[in-house]
Amino acid sequence: xxxxxxxxxxxxxxxxxxxxxxxxxxxxxxxxxxxxxxxxxxxxxxxxxxxxxxxxxxxxxxxxxxxxxxxxxxxxxxxxxxxxxxxxxxxxxxxxxxxxxxxxxxxxxxxxxxxxxxxxxxxxxxxxxxxxxxxxxxxxxxxxxxxxxxxxxxxxxxxxxxxxxxxxxxxxxxxxxxxxxxxxxxxxxxxxxxxxxxxxxxxxxxxxxxxxxxxxxxxxxxxxxxxxxxxxxxxxxxxxxxxxxxxxxxxxxxx
Amino acid sequence: xxxxxxxxxxxxxxxxxxxxxxxxxxxxxxxxxxxxxxxxxxxxxxxxxxxxxxxxxxxxxxxxxxxxxxxxxxxxxxxxxxxxxxxxxxxxxxxxxxxxxxxxxxxxxxxxxxxxxxxxxxxxxxxxxxxxxxxxxxxxxxxxxxxxxxxxxxxxxxxxxxxxxxxxxxxxxxxxxxxxxxxxxxxxxxxxxxxxxxxxxxxxxxxxxxxxxxxxxxxxxxxxxxxxxxxxxxxxxxxxxxxxxxxxxxxxxxxxxxxxxxxxxxxxxxxxxxxxxxxxxxxxxxxxxxxxxxxxxxxxxxxxxxxxxxxxxxxxxxxxxxxxxxxxxxxxxxxxxxxxxxxxxxxxxxxxxxxxxxx
Numbered sequence: 001x002x003x004x005x006x007x008x009x010x011x012x013x014x015x016x017x018x019x020x021x022x023x024x025x026x027x028x029x030x031x032x033x034x035x036x037x038x039x040x041x042x043x044x045x046x047x048x049x050x051x052x053x054x055x056x057x058x059x060x061x062x063x064x065x066x067x068x069x070x071x072x073x074x075x076x077x078x079x080x081x082x083x084x085x086x087x088x089x090x091x092x093x094x095x096x097x098x099x100x101x102x103x104x105x106x107x108x109x110x111x112x113x114x115x116x117x118x119x120x121x122x123x124x125x126x127x128x129x130x131x132x133x134x135x136x137x138x139x140x141x142x143x144x145x146x147x148x149x150x151x152x153x154x155x156x157x158x159x160x161x162x163x164x165x166x167x168x169x170x171x172x173x174x175x176x177x178x179x180x181x182x183x184x185x186x187x188x189x190x191x192x193x194x195x196x197x198x199x200x201x202x203x204x205x206x207x208x209x210x211x212x213x214x215x216x217x218x219x220x221x222x223x224x225x226x227x228x229x230x231x232x233x234x235x236x237x238x239x240x241x242x243x244x245x246x247x248x249x250x251x252x253x254x255x
Numbered sequence: 256x257x258x259x260x261x262x263x264x265x266x267x268x269x270x271x272x273x274x275x276x277x278x279x280x281x282x283x284x285x286x287x288x289x290x291x292x293x294x295x296x297x298x299x300x301x302x303x304x305x306x307x308x309x310x311x312x313x314x315x316x317x318x319x320x321x322x323x324x325x326x327x328x329x330x331x332x333x334x335x336x337x338x339x340x341x342x343x344x345x346x347x348x349x350x351x352x353x354x355x356x357x358x359x360x361x362x363x364x365x366x367x368x369x370x371x372x373x374x375x376x377x378x379x380x381x382x383x384x385x386x387x388x389x390x391x392x393x394x395x396x397x398x399x400x401x402x403x404x405x406x407x408x409x410x411x412x413x414x415x416x417x418x419x420x421x422x423x424x425x426x427x428x429x430x431x432x433x434x435x436x437x438x439x440x441x442x443x444x445x446x447x448x449x450x451x452x453x454x455x456x457x458x459x460x461x462x463x464x465x466x467x468x469x470x471x472x473x474x475x476x477x478x479x480x481x482x483x484x485x486x487x488x489x490x491x492x493x494x495x496x497x498x499x500x501x502x503x504x505x506x507x508x509x510x511x512x513x514x515x516x517x518x519x520x521x522x523x524x525x526x527x528x529x530x531x532x533x534x535x536x537x538x539x540x541x542x543x544x545x546x547x548x549x550x551x552x553x554x555x556x557x558x559x560x561x562x563x564x565x566x567x568x569x570x571x572x573x574x575x576x577x578x579x580x581x582x583x584x585x586x587x588x589x590x591x592x593x594x595x596x597x598x599x600x601x602x603x604x605x606x607x608x609x610x611x612x613x614x
Binding site for chain 2: 160
């Protein structure tokens with residue numbers, strides 16, 4: 001009974017995602033289910049057309065840049081937040097979570113005004129800045145949790161072994177925290193790679209990412225290449241989650 | 256005794272008002288095994304952390320062979336530390352864990368492998384060199400931590416409740432093992448524990464802590480038989496402590512508040528002089544006084560037995576005499592006459608007690 005209910009829910013959640021997979025191999029000229037025939041035609045189209053490859057590259061560049069920015073902000077912030085006591089700590093936590101609470105459309109509008117004034121709309125840098133900030137909450141949650149589980153006696157043991165602060169950090173602290181950091185970075189990457197709302201506002205022609213291109217394509221032409229992109233994106237996310245699941249237990253052991 | 260490691264008037268306060276460690280001074284001899292014993296929150300671990308350099312004293316100095324260590328960073332001291340939770344580096348093998356201090360201290364690379372092998376053999380972990388800490392049992396992990404703390408020939412070894420996480424039989428086995436290794440290496444050792452048995456069996460001297468202050472520093476048997484304060488008498492071993500006053504008119508006489516006059520050792524009586532005293536009588540010194548037997552049992556009481564606790568090798572009787580709680584321990588099996596609720600005559604000789612002058 002319980003199991004069949006769970007299966008039903010899983011089916012309900014997964015079906016819309018899974019349904020795009022056969023459609024990506026379709027021969028139909030528009031979206032059609034079930035597909036009248038199967039071919040790799042739309043995959044060939046995706047991998048050869050500049051129109052799709054450029055946003056893919058943009059997405060990768062922006063997601064990597066945003067991940068770097070997020071980590072740059074979050075790692076020192078998490079160390080400060082977890083290891084020190086200071087006034088207004090609860091407020092700082094709330095501020096770190098703000099990008100999660102504020103509706104993306106509101107953030108998007110704010111970025112549009114702010115980045116426009118700085119002449120950064122339609123540039124990679126502009127989107128990297130916006131995505132970098134938007135990914136802060138999820139990365140902060142993961143990394144500060146990892147840091148809370150870190151046994152500080154490990155650092156003391158390293159210091160009494162003769163390692164100064166720098167060597168203690170690079171030989172002990174960082175390697176032990178690495179799995180948690182990687183999971184945080186992965187989440188930041190995915191958050192940027194999948195983000196559509198903000199980028200529609202500020203991406204313009206110059207920094208169109210894959211989700212933006214998909215949105216435009218679906219509105220204007222219903223090109224089945226979208227099914228190809230969706231399939232590839234879902235595969236990438238599944239792969240990412242599997243990788244993070246593989247990293248996590250090791251991280252837990254380490255702590 | 257020439258001091259090797261000296262703590263001079265060490266004070267540690269976190270908030271500027273309460274002293275977690277309050278004016279502690281100890282001289283530790285080279286090769287000595289000194290134990291800091293006390294309840295949790297008594298300042299023993301904080302003191303240890305200051306010797307290691309993880310905490311800075313608010314006042315006072317720490318000296319090693321006359322050299323001031325107080326302001327030196329932990330990595331500028333030559334002190335090995337073993338933690339209760341082992342604190343092994345999870346991403347390194349046993350071998351790499353033990354080699355870590357050698358690498359950090361620029362030990363010659365060509366002699367590193369031999370030194371690691373030597374110290375792993377000393378702690379009996381030779382075959383485990385290639386394993387990761389998580390593949391080892393608690394006892395084995397503690398041995399790795401010990402090896403890591405000893406491998407670089409530190410001046411002092413500090414151990415913070417190193418056996419606290421182990422079960423009883425393993426703990427006893429590790430006590431013997433630890434003591435053997437300490438003797439073999441001859442290293443000056445400071446050991447923190449709240450377990451009095453551990454302190455009694457392993458130490459050359461015990462430093463008893465209470466509320467940040469040092470109550471007494473003495474060899475284990477001195478601490479047991481001649482506690483300097485009432486706290487030490489109660490904290491270490493089982494005890495009966497009676498409040499009383501020295502009777503100055505009669506040599507060897509003390510008047511107890513609840514039990515009346517009591518005969519004590521005359522020498523001790525003279526040393527105390529006058530005023531209020533606490534009289535400590537260990538339960539194993541209290542004996543059954545069969546009628547007519549043992550005329551030397553000058554201090555006799557009628558004891559009502561409340562509870563009997565059988566340990567197998569001994570019996571503990573908990574009861575009262577004239578409203579005063581009284582505990583006695585009889586070696587061997589439980590005698591027939593002893594039942595809960597029964598009344599027996601018990602007593603002890605003058606000299607079985609220890610007098611603690613109350614300040």
